[in-house]
Amino acid sequence: MPEQDLTERQKYIRNFSIVAHIDHGKSTIADRILELTDTVAKRDMENQILDNMEIERERGITIKLNAVELQYQAQDGHNYTFHLIDTPGHVDFSYEVSRSLAACEGALLVVDAAQGVEAQTMANAYLAVDNDLEIIPVLNKVDLPSADPDLVKSEIEDMVGIDAEDAVLTSAKKGTGIPELLERIVQDVPAPTGDLQAPLKALIFDSVYDSYRGVVLSIRVLDGQVKVGDQIELMNNGKKFEVTEVGVMSPKAVPRKSLMVGDVGYLTASIKNVQDTRVGDTITSAENSTAEALPGYRKITPMVYSGMYPVDNAKYSDLRESLEKLQLNDAALEFVPETSQALGFGFRVGFLGLLHMDVIQERLEREFDLDLIMTAPSVNYEVVLTTGESEIIDNPSALPEPSAIREIKEPMVHAEIMVPKNYVGAVMELAQRKRGQFQTMDYLDDYHVKIIYNLPLAEIIYDFFDSLKSSTHGFASLDYHLLDYEVSQMVKMDILLNGEAVDALSFIVHQDFAYQRGRAIVQKLKTIIPRQQFEVAIQAAIGTKIVARSTVKAYRKDVTGPLYGGDQTRKNKLLDKQKKGKKRMKDVGRVSVPQAAFMAVLQVGDDDLKN
Numbered sequence: 001m002p003e004q005d006l007t008e009r010q011k012y013i014r015n016f017s018i019v020a021h022i023d024h025g026k027s028t029i030a031d032r033i034l035e036l037t038d039t040v041a042k043r044d045m046e047n048q049i050l051d052n053m054e055i056e057r058e059r060g061i062t063i064k065l066n067a068v069e070l071q072y073q074a075q076d077g078h079n080y081t082f083h084l085i086d087t088p089g090h091v092d093f094s095y096e097v098s099r100s101l102a103a104c105e106g107a108l109l110v111v112d113a114a115q116g117v118e119a120q121t122m123a124n125a126y127l128a129v130d131n132d133l134e135i136i137p138v139l140n141k142v143d144l145p146s147a148d149p150d151l152v153k154s155e156i157e158d159m160v161g162i163d164a165e166d167a168v169l170t171s172a173k174k175g176t177g178i179p180e181l182l183e184r185i186v187q188d189v190p191a192p193t194g195d196l197q198a199p200l201k202a203l204i205f206d207s208v209y210d211s212y213r214g215v216v217l218s219i220r221v222l223d224g225q226v227k228v229g230d231q232i233e234l235m236n237n238g239k240k241f242e243v244t245e246v247g248v249m250s251p252k253a254v255p256r257k258s259l260m261v262g263d264v265g266y267l268t269a270s271i272k273n274v275q276d277t278r279v280g281d282t283i284t285s286a287e288n289s290t291a292e293a294l295p296g297y298r299k300i301t302p303m304v305y306s307g308m309y310p311v312d313n314a315k316y317s318d319l320r321e322s323l324e325k326l327q328l329n330d331a332a333l334e335f336v337p338e339t340s341q342a343l344g345f346g347f348r349v350g351f352l353g354l355l356h357m358d359v360i361q362e363r364l365e366r367e368f369d370l371d372l373i374m375t376a377p378s379v380n381y382e383v384v385l386t387t388g389e390s391e392i393i394d395n396p397s398a399l400p401e402p403s404a405i406r407e408i409k410e411p412m413v414h415a416e417i418m419v420p421k422n423y424v425g426a427v428m429e430l431a432q433r434k435r436g437q438f439q440t441m442d443y444l445d446d447y448h449v450k451i452i453y454n455l456p457l458a459e460i461i462y463d464f465f466d467s468l469k470s471s472t473h474g475f476a477s478l479d480y481h482l483l484d485y486e487v488s489q490m491v492k493m494d495i496l497l498n499g500e501a502v503d504a505l506s507f508i509v510h511q512d513f514a515y516q517r518g519r520a521i522v523q524k525l526k527t528i529i530p531r532q533q534f535e536v537a538i539q540a541a542i543g544t545k546i547v548a549r550s551t552v553k554a555y556r557k558d559v560t561g562p563l564y565g566g567d568q569t570r571k572n573k574l575l576d577k578q579k580k581g582k583k584r585m586k587d588v589g590r591v592s593v594p595q596a597a598f599m600a601v602l603q604v605g606d607d608d609l610k611n
């Protein structure tokens with residue numbers, strides 16, 4: 001192709017993402033765009049094609065990035081190539097959003113015209129601004145009777161700080177407004193810049209492992225071009241590979257001869273070792289390398305840690321391999337081996353939050369067919385010993401003896417809560433109850449207030465966001481970042497079953513809440529641990545002091561008992577079910593403990609604590 005045509009080509013590329021608060025209609029809009037550009041025939045279209053993982057579809061959340069190429073014939077008579085990059089919407093996944101945004105020039109900021117601006121609308125809009133993207137505001141669900149586009153426009157202007165007068169009004173459900181939206185993308189999203197003549201420079205923004213092709217990278221070409229047979233270098237580790245395939249997703253993989261400046265597509269190069277590639281890394285040509293790597297992504301640190309153990313100890317190395325594969329495109333997932341007296345060999349795994357933890361556990365169980373026991377999540381603590389040394393501890397059972405501890409420090413966060421002014425009281429009441437330290441309060445406009453608290457991370461990670469939502473009828477938004485560690489009166493609570501402390505059930509709690517929490521957990525465990533052939537005593541203890549106790553009475557179990565005779569299939573079904581339930585049990589000493597027991601700390605809500 002002559003050189004001139006290629007730069008011409010660049011002019012007609014548009015790379016953009018869709019960002020939104022969860023459930024505001026991002027996936028439905030993406031579907032309508034695919035339909036309208038004939039990327040998928042309507043009858044072939046699986047519902048919400050971009051959310052291609054099973055778990056995603058079931059939970060209705062988007063957790064993986066997906067980039068699709070589509071062709072659009074614009075009103076100016078030109079044919080445009082769009083690359084649409086889908087992004088996740090939940091607070092736990094904002095790092096993935098920032099990954100996909102780095103591959104774009106524009107973003108559609110989708111806001112539900114009935115719900116208005118919410119926490120993730122703000123957080124995602126800030127990420128888009130940080131990445132210097134052109135933002136097109138889109139008000140979706142205008143078909144709803146409660147939609148109030150004018151109010152939401154002024155909310156976007158006041159809270160997000162971008163001009164929303166020309167926001168595109170859509171009903172993704174009915175398909176209205178989508179043609180206008182496509183024209184706006186052509187007009188407002190800038191064409192990719194970059195130099196075709198320069199050495200190859202491409203950003204890896206996602207990757208998956210394929211057992212036939214090895215690592216498949218999602219890339220955005222920023223300079224130059226890459227084709228099959230080229231020698232490439234991964235700038236992070238200097239490793240070199242020969243390109244075996246390049247192509248685009250449309251929406252299935254379509255191989256191409258090359259990918260050029262401005263393109264978004266995939267690349268394989270017989271990369272067998274998942275550890276070799278890192279999302280955020282720069283690819284260049286091995287023979288003619290670019291001077292400087294891209295800045296890469298900000299390092300994301302896990303916020304919570306939990307123990308993960310295979311129910312069947314023989315599956316330990318399978319678990320390690322599976323974690324490695326998930327880690328490939330999940331920069332925030334961290335793990336190190338750990339052992340527990342009660343649970344055997346496993347891993348200490350770091351997550352961004354509880355949803356992230358849930359999703360990883362589910363993927364391991366479904367995609368990799370593992371049965372797991374997870375222990376209650378905990379934050380990191382800094383323990384200063386009497387010797388003056390200090391250590392970071394992410395596992396309560398690793399806490400040294402009280403006599404060896406001078407002080408315990410816990411991580412604090414700076415939390416910004418935005419809320420309409422009539423909810424200020426509710427927010428402050430909640431923050432105080434969660435050990436928050438009030439900092440400042442500012443009026444953003446006549447209606448909205450920004451309240452800043454320093455809060456212990458341990459209080460935020462559990463149910464703070466849900467409590468905040470329910471006490472403000474969903475109107476509050478929350479954004480937080482880590483501050484330093486602060487001295488706090490924390491104690492370790494041990495849980496004993498028949499007199500034996502079970503390390504995997506220990507947790508760290510603030511002294512002022514210790515008794516309450518100990519009692520509540522013992523009560524909860526009594527309902528979770530099934531009756532066994534013998535009596536099980538459950539105790540909570542701080543050091544040698546027992547603070548609460550309860551007992552699970554002995555019981556001879558015959559699950560088929562209540563059924564009247566004869567119906568063998570029904571009986572077999574019940575026995576099968578019981579067997580399945582057992583899979584998620586772990587024998588701790590003589591006591592069979594179900595998975596739920598290890599999460600009891602999370603299940604103890606405010607109501608339990610009041611009793």
Ligand SMILES: Nc1nc2c(ncn2[C@@H]2O[C@H](COP(=O)(O)OP(=O)(O)OP(=O)(O)O)[C@@H](O)[C@H]2O)c(=O)[nH]1
Nearest residue numbers: 023024025026027028060061062089141171172173
């Ligand atoms: N009435 C109405 N409902 C819509 C419209 N667009 C989407 N919905 C519905 O809103 C819900 C959420 O839509 P999704 O497209 O899954 O939302 P999302 O933002 O992709 O959600 P996540 O992937 O979970 O972040 C679904 O039940 C849609 O059917 C619309 O224009 N009007």
